[in-house]
Amino acid sequence: MPELPEVQTVVDDLNRMIKGCTIRDILVITRTIWRGGIPRKASLAGAAVKGLERKGKHIFMHLSNNHSIIFHLKMTGKLIVREQNDPIARHTHLIIKLDRGELRFNDVRRFGVVHYVKTKQIAKLDYIAALGPDALEIPMDDLVKRIRTKKRKIKSVLLDQRFISGLGNIYSDEILFASRINPSRIASKISVGKLKNLHGNMTLILKAAAQSRGSSISDYVDGSGNVGGFQNYHKVYGKAGRPCPDCGSRIMKLVISGRSSHYCPRCQR
DNA sequence: GACAACCTGACC
DNA sequence: GGTCAGGTTGTC
Numbered sequence A: 001m002p003e004l005p006e007v008q009t010v011v012d013d014l015n016r017m018i019k020g021c022t023i024r025d026i027l028v029i030t031r032t033i034w035r036g037g038i039p040r041k042a043s044l045a046g047a048a049v050k051g052l053e054r055k056g057k058h059i060f061m062h063l064s065n066n067h068s069i070i071f072h073l074k075m076t077g078k079l080i081v082r083e084q085n086d087p088i089a090r091h092t093h094l095i096i097k098l099d100r101g102e103l104r105f106n107d108v109r110r111f112g113v114v115h116y117v118k119t120k121q122i123a124k125l126d127y128i129a130a131l132g133p134d135a136l137e138i139p140m141d142d143l144v145k146r147i148r149t150k151k152r153k154i155k156s157v158l159l160d161q162r163f164i165s166g167l168g169n170i171y172s173d174e175i176l177f178a179s180r181i182n183p184s185r186i187a188s189k190i191s192v193g194k195l196k197n198l199h200g201n202m203t204l205i206l207k208a209a210a211q212s213r214g215s216s217i218s219d220y221v222d223g224s225g226n227v228g229g230f231q232n233y234h235k236v237y238g239k240a241g242r243p244c245p246d247c248g249s250r251i252m253k254l255v256i257s258g259r260s261s262h263y264c265p266r267c268q269r
Numbered sequence B: 001g002a003c004a005a006c007c008t009g010a011c012c
Numbered sequence C: 001g002g003t004c005a006g007g008t009t010g011t012c
Helices: A004-018 A119-124 A140-147 A154-159 A169-178 A192-211
Strands: A023-028 A049-055 A058-063 A067-072 A077-082 A092-098 A102-107 A113-118 A252-256 A259-263
Touching: A004 A049, A004 A058, A004 A077, A004 A192, A058 A119, A067 A077, A067 A119, A113 A119, A140 A192, A154 A169, A154 A259, A169 A192, A169 A259
Parallel strands: none
Antiparallel strands: A023 A092, A049 A058, A058 A067, A067 A113, A077 A102, A092 A102, A252 A259
16 A cells, blocks of 8 residues: 555645535445444534544544544555546445545555544554654654664564554665665664664655655555656665666565565665 | 465456 | 465464
8 A cells, every 4th residue: 555655645635635625425335444333424514624644654534523534545545536526436435525526435455444533532542552653753863772672674673563654565675775774684783873874764765755746556546546656766666586776686575574575685784 | 473364456 | 277466453
């Protein structure tokens, strides 16, 4: 799915397009995407969209009725604003009808989740409380200190949302390549210098990716349904067998934490 | 820490 | 037919 830059792009898009809009009605097409109960239409109708924000890969849509809708897009979830008369795409599971257009939640694989909660309760939700600091907000010293306590492979540490939230498979691989760290390295054994460098690369890559409106490999689109552009700047992700852009060695792929890791065995030590 | 599960679709 | 996919969670 969408990782931090893609989720940030969607949040920014929706803030631009539907902030201030009023909900007229909701159309629940697939009931199983809801965590907890399905909200009553009456409780949503008339509520205004106060604004959207993000923590890690979770999207919060705050409403004027003291409730919020939390979305997680998982692998193939999409949130797209459409006009009322636009044709409804296959795999659309929820339509939130607004006074101006409508917000549609679409998800081919149906891993995505929607949760209607009281805004004040968000921080107390177990799955939100468990999230580590956001990847764009953690200070360098904190990150370095915390990584040095982990005796697991660095790749699996970066993917762990309880450790740090927002990174996924693409950006972990790209950040490790930029930092010249092998994904199999035990986190606690990596030098402080390399880890400081990793923090800088993480910030740089996530911001550049958001600037390019995210990476579209097969499913991701922004809040208007358009693809991102950062896939054109990937250096190792999805490039197994191709030459390393820095040294020409063959880029390798191996499985860590059940996910493919792409890396240059020569550049990344 | 490895693996299956949750799903559909693309590709070989 | 089998494998793989921007994620997460629950099981041994």
